[in-house]
Structure formats: C-alpha cells, structure tokens
Amino acid sequence: MRMDVPTLYGLTVGTLCLAVAMTLWERKAHPGRAGPLGIWASAYAAFALGCMVMMNRSSLPGVLGMALTNVIMVTGYLLVLHGAIRLDGRGRPLLLTLPLVAISVVWTEFGARYGDAFWQFGGSLPILLVSFATAIVLARSRALKGLRSRPLAIAVHLVHGLFYLGRFAVMPFLAEAFGPEALALSAKITMFEAVLYSVAMPAAFLALVREEAQDRLLAASQTDYLTGLGNRHAFFERGAALMRDKNALTLLAFDLDHFKSINDRHGHAAGDEVLKLFADVARAGLGSNAILARLGGEEFAALLPGMGANEARPLAEALCRSFAMEAAKAEGLAIRATVSVGLAEREPERPDLQRLLSAADQALYRAKSLGRDRVEAAAPAIARAA
Known part of the structure; x- marks a missing residue:
C-alpha cells in the first residue's frame, strides 16, 4: 500500500479513535484515575479532529483551516499535559487556556501575512514546549515514583518534543536550501512520527495506570x-531481605497484655482503637527505618536494622511507657492497656527470620510470666551454651 500523506492522516485518525475507545474502557476499571484518563481520551479526540480539519483545510477560507488546525492540535497537547498534572491531584485548567488565547491572537494578527511560515515552522513551537513540559511533569510526579513504565512515558514525550524542535529550528534552513521537495518530505516524515506517537502515547499512559493499580x-x-x-506476609518478605544484610539487626516481638479482657469488658470497637493506638505509638517511637507489622490479633513485631540489643532495649522500654500513658489519656478510650516485649538480636545461631522471631517469642513469654508490661531479651547463644 502506498503511504502518501492522506493515507498517513487516515491511519493516525483511526489509531487515535481506537485510543479514545481503549482509554474510556480502561477508565471504568480504574475509577481512581477516571479524571486523567477522561482528560487523555478528550486529548486523543482533539488530535483526531485536528487531523480531519487538517485534511480539509483547503476547503476553508484564507488561513482559517491552518489556524483552526493549529488551535485544535495545541488543545490536544494541553489536555495531555493537564492529565499528567492531575495524576498528583493538581491542575488549573484555566491557566492552560492562556496558550490557546496567545495562538489565536497570533493567527488573527499575523496569519494573513505570515500564515504559510507559521504553519510550516512556527506552529511547532507550542507543541515542542508542551511536550517538554509534559515530560517534566511526569518525571517529577510523586504518584508515579518507582513505576517501571514512567521512563517510557517520559521518553515518548521527550522524543516527540525533540522532533518538533528539529522542525522548528532546522526545517526553515532545509526549506530554503532544497525548496518544496524538503517541505513535502517533512510533511510525510511528520505524519509517520504522528502515527508512532498516536500509538506510543496512549500505550504509555495505560501502562502507567495499570502498573500503579497493580x-x-x-x-x-x-x-x-x-x-x-504491614501484615505477616510483608514482614517476612521485607525481613528476609534484611537478614541477608550483614549489619546489626534486632527483632522486637510485642503482645498487648490482657487484650481479650479489654475486648470482653469494653467491646471490640474499643479493642480495635487500642490496636490502632499501639500501631501509632510504635510508628512514632521506632522511627521510619523500622519494619513494623501486625502479625495477627494483638501480636506485633518490628525489625530494627543497624541496631543491636543494647540500643534496642531502651527504645522498647520507652515505647512501653508511651503506650500505657497514651492509652490512659486517649479521648474516648481511657483504658489501662500495656504491652509486653521480647527482644532478640541476630546471631550466627539465628541465621533466618523464623529462628530470630522464635527467640524473641521465647523472651516475650518470659516477659508475660514475670508480670507483663516489661521488656525481656533473649539470652545470647554463647551464654546458653555455657
């Protein structure tokens, strides 16, 4: 099949219409991203409309066809940018109308005199600027941090912006040197790139949304x-990675004292509040480096990387005091609640997480038998052997 410019226009329009349908379908599956997906679907529709106007621009009077095409296309790019901004819950749509106003003023004031030059070269400027801005927004997005598909989405817009930078900066010199043949070749290359962009951009955005949902x-x-x-699964998964590290590591095993009595006397709602209160106190007391998890019921555990038993014990004792104080004065709670803690430091005789947790559990049972609301440490393996 001969790939002339009208054929490429038709292929681009068909691809964009398919992108609209796929994006709207995906929108149903990801209600949390309905905003950006709806905006991107509108952008693809604007691109398709712009291509159709472009194919029929000669039937419109004067420079109206070129001006209308340029405004519609830039609208599509601004919608793409707006959708990227909305990923982080931000966005001021009114600000995005300013470039459209500026472009309309330029076409109104200078279109009759410089319409052809602006169509061939100047129209690339807003496209390259918005494409680069979209790449920057994606690169700085907090919502997309760590997603494997983010570099792909950034690359799509960077390459697209660089392509239009070439049209804007280089094509005027090539047109002057080689005449109409250069412009005809440029039009065909531009439409080839448009087909690729109309495939790559929606695919990259859908990959972002799907990976984020996963x-x-x-x-x-x-x-x-x-x-x-974290739950038990998360604790053992993250803990296994820490166990491979050779640095100091201490495990704290927690059990809320008389928790069944709290449930029986005050109700399960109060018991749930006690569990949540302990989680909050433990988060604050152990710091952001700790791997803290609820293993089940009233049992919790924490891994303290880079910390030996001598450093971990005062931290655990301070946590016991803080929890008892917070439970006693918590608004709507005011329950006597305490926690017992078992502590075990990693040693060669405790090479895996299960053995380390078992040692901490034994220390925890000892804390329970000695009166509760206290911290007990597992005896070092060498001391036990002696």
Whole structure:
C-alpha cells in the first residue's frame, strides 16, 4: 500500500479513535484515575479532529483551516499535559487556556501575512514546549515514583518534543536550501512520527495506570487493614531481605497484655482503637527505618536494622511507657492497656527470620510470666551454651 500523506492522516485518525475507545474502557476499571484518563481520551479526540480539519483545510477560507488546525492540535497537547498534572491531584485548567488565547491572537494578527511560515515552522513551537513540559511533569510526579513504565512515558514525550524542535529550528534552513521537495518530505516524515506517537502515547499512559493499580493491589495485600501496618506476609518478605544484610539487626516481638479482657469488658470497637493506638505509638517511637507489622490479633513485631540489643532495649522500654500513658489519656478510650516485649538480636545461631522471631517469642513469654508490661531479651547463644 502506498503511504502518501492522506493515507498517513487516515491511519493516525483511526489509531487515535481506537485510543479514545481503549482509554474510556480502561477508565471504568480504574475509577481512581477516571479524571486523567477522561482528560487523555478528550486529548486523543482533539488530535483526531485536528487531523480531519487538517485534511480539509483547503476547503476553508484564507488561513482559517491552518489556524483552526493549529488551535485544535495545541488543545490536544494541553489536555495531555493537564492529565499528567492531575495524576498528583493538581491542575488549573484555566491557566492552560492562556496558550490557546496567545495562538489565536497570533493567527488573527499575523496569519494573513505570515500564515504559510507559521504553519510550516512556527506552529511547532507550542507543541515542542508542551511536550517538554509534559515530560517534566511526569518525571517529577510523586504518584508515579518507582513505576517501571514512567521512563517510557517520559521518553515518548521527550522524543516527540525533540522532533518538533528539529522542525522548528532546522526545517526553515532545509526549506530554503532544497525548496518544496524538503517541505513535502517533512510533511510525510511528520505524519509517520504522528502515527508512532498516536500509538506510543496512549500505550504509555495505560501502562502507567495499570502498573500503579497493580502496585496498589500488592500494597493492599501486604497491609493490615485496621492499623495500616504491614501484615505477616510483608514482614517476612521485607525481613528476609534484611537478614541477608550483614549489619546489626534486632527483632522486637510485642503482645498487648490482657487484650481479650479489654475486648470482653469494653467491646471490640474499643479493642480495635487500642490496636490502632499501639500501631501509632510504635510508628512514632521506632522511627521510619523500622519494619513494623501486625502479625495477627494483638501480636506485633518490628525489625530494627543497624541496631543491636543494647540500643534496642531502651527504645522498647520507652515505647512501653508511651503506650500505657497514651492509652490512659486517649479521648474516648481511657483504658489501662500495656504491652509486653521480647527482644532478640541476630546471631550466627539465628541465621533466618523464623529462628530470630522464635527467640524473641521465647523472651516475650518470659516477659508475660514475670508480670507483663516489661521488656525481656533473649539470652545470647554463647551464654546458653555455657
């Protein structure tokens, strides 16, 4: 099939219409991203409309066809940028109308005199600027941090912006040197690039949304719903990675004292509040480096990387005091609640997480038997052997 410019226009329009349909369908599956996906679908529709106007621009009077095409296309690019901004919950749509006003003024004031030059070269300037801006927004997005598909989405817009930078900066000299043949070749290359862009851009955005949703599902599967802490699965997965590190490592095993009595006497709602309170106190007391999890029921555990037993014990004792104080004065709670803690430091005789947790559990049982509301440390393996 001969790939002339009208054929490439038709292929681009068809690809964009398919992108609209796919994006709107995906929007139903990701209600949390309905905003950006709806905006991007509108952008693809604007691109398709712009291509159709472009194919029929000669039927419109004067420079109206060129001006209308340019305004519609830039509208599409601004919608793409707006959708990227909305990923972080931001966005001021009114600010995005300013470039459209500026372009309309330029066409109104100078279109009759410089319309052809602006169509061939000047129209590339807003496209390259918005494409670079979109790449920057994606690179700085907090919502997309860590996603493997983010570099792909950034690259799509960077390459597109660089292509239009070439049209803006280089094509005037090539047109002057080689005449109409250069312009005809440029038009065909531009439409080839447009086809690739109309495929790559929607695919990159859908990859971002799907990967983000997958990461949320994974995080939810490893998070305790009540406290927001990691669950048992997350604890063992992250803990296994820490066990491979050769630095100091201490495990704290927690068990809330008389928790069944709290549930029986004050109700399960109060028990849930006690669990959430302990999670909050432990988060604040152990710091951001700790791997803290609810293992089940009233049992919690924490891994303290880079910390030996001598450093971890005062931290655990301070946590016990803080929890008892906070539970006693918490508004709507005012319950006597305490916690017992078992502590174990990693040693060669405890090479895996399960053995380390078992040693901390034994120390925890000793804390329970000695009166609760206290911290007990597992005896070093060498001392036990002696």
